[in-house]
Amino acid sequence: MAAAAQKTSWADDVDDQIAEQPKIENYIDENGVRITVEYSVNDDGKKVKITRKTKRVLQKAVVEHAVAERKKWAKFGQERGNKDGPDPATTTVGENVYLKLSAGNKSNEPEPTPEQSIKGQLQKAGAGKVVCRLCKGDHFTAKCPYKDSLAGLESADAPPGEDGAFPAEPTAGAAPGAGAGGSTIGGKYVPPSMRAGARGAGEAMGRPGRGDDLPTLRVTNISEDTQENDLRDLFGRFGRVARVYVGRDRETGAGKGFAFVSFEERAVAQKAMEKVHGMGYDNLILSVQWSQPRPDGR
DNA sequence: AATGAGCGT
Structure with missing residues (x-):
């Protein structure tokens, strides 16, 4: 109304825009409700979020109509002269894709309704079934x-x-031999390590350094540029070295002056400790002890 | 003097 007339200068408009800078989101949600979200700063200098919902039953029809209109536009550019509408050779007409998410590979099947569930319980518990x-x-x-x-x-x-x-009705005599069973059981993949005949439940191979408590030495007073391979060379003379860890600063990568050396055999570790403890190395004198196992691994 | 990383159950 008279609001515009009260402005005395175009600068007022600019100032207002700078002062307020409302940010507005505007979209139609899945129910056809128009959502208008306005972020602005009110007179007290506080941030305000204003959400307005407007039911627009006709919205869907309006949009489709607009799309229909566009389909009749004359084509231009490289498409000039071609007939109206999308050309399947150059245009993929999309459709909504609904992605059903679930955690893990289990429970991908719909949960049983309460009745089914109860019925299932009764079947299990009841009547000598x-x-x-x-x-x-x-x-x-x-x-x-x-x-x-x-x-x-x-x-x-x-x-x-x-x-x-x-899966339905196991055929007689088709029972999988122990250990040679299929890779799926009940429709779910079962990793070889978990199938019958695998050694130790859930016991994975090849995790050196822990769990199977390798005999481990803590080597201290190493120079800060000592590398894993240096220690491997040094300790490898006494037997097989399973693992070497050099303590480092996470940021700089510089050694912190200690390391862990794990062996395959305790006797070898023992021997190495005796020989290396007190040895001069890089102008320092090494100190070697049994390591304390870490408080918690995994 | 000094006791470890990350992946992922």
């Missing part, structure tokens, strides 16, 4: 044809009642 704990077939667990390949998993990987349905 026999349900194999391993494969959910209708036989006792002890009779399960998959007993050999699934038994180890029962506690580790299959909390009761949580895994999915087992």
Whole structure:
């Protein structure tokens, strides 16, 4: 109305813009509701977020109409003269893609409805119905044809009642041989280390330096530029060195004057300790002790 | 004098 007339100078407008600088987001959400979010600074100098929601039932139709109009535009540039609308040779018409997220590879199947769930419980608990704990077939667990390949998993990987349905009706005589079972069980991939016959539940090979407590020496008073390989050379004379760690400053990479050397055999470590302790090295005198195991590993 | 990293269960 008269607001514009009160401005005496174009500079007022500029000042206002600089002072306020409202930032406005404006979009239509999945329900067709227009959301207007305005961020601005009020008179007290506080930041304010104003969200307005406007139901626009016709919005969808309006947008589609606008799109329909655009499809009739005459083409220009390299496309000049071609017929209206998208040319499948050059244009991919997209559609909404709905991505269903879930944690891990389990529970990708829909959760059972409460009724189904209760029914399942009743089936398990009720009326002398026999349900194999391993494969959910209708036989006792002890009779399960998959007993050999699934038994180890029962506690580790299959909390009761949580895994999915087992593929229908195991064919008689088709039970996988122990250790040679398929790589999937109940539709889920089972890594070789977890299959029956794998040594030790969840025990992975090749994690030198911990868990299997390698005999480890702490070497102190090494010069700050001593490298892993230097110590490997030095200690390798006594036997096989499993691992060398040189303590370093995380930022600079400079050595902090100590290192850990792990051996395969305790006797070798013992011998090395006796020989190297007190040895002159890089104009310093090395000190070697048994290391204390780290408080917590993993 | 001095006791470790990161990945990921």
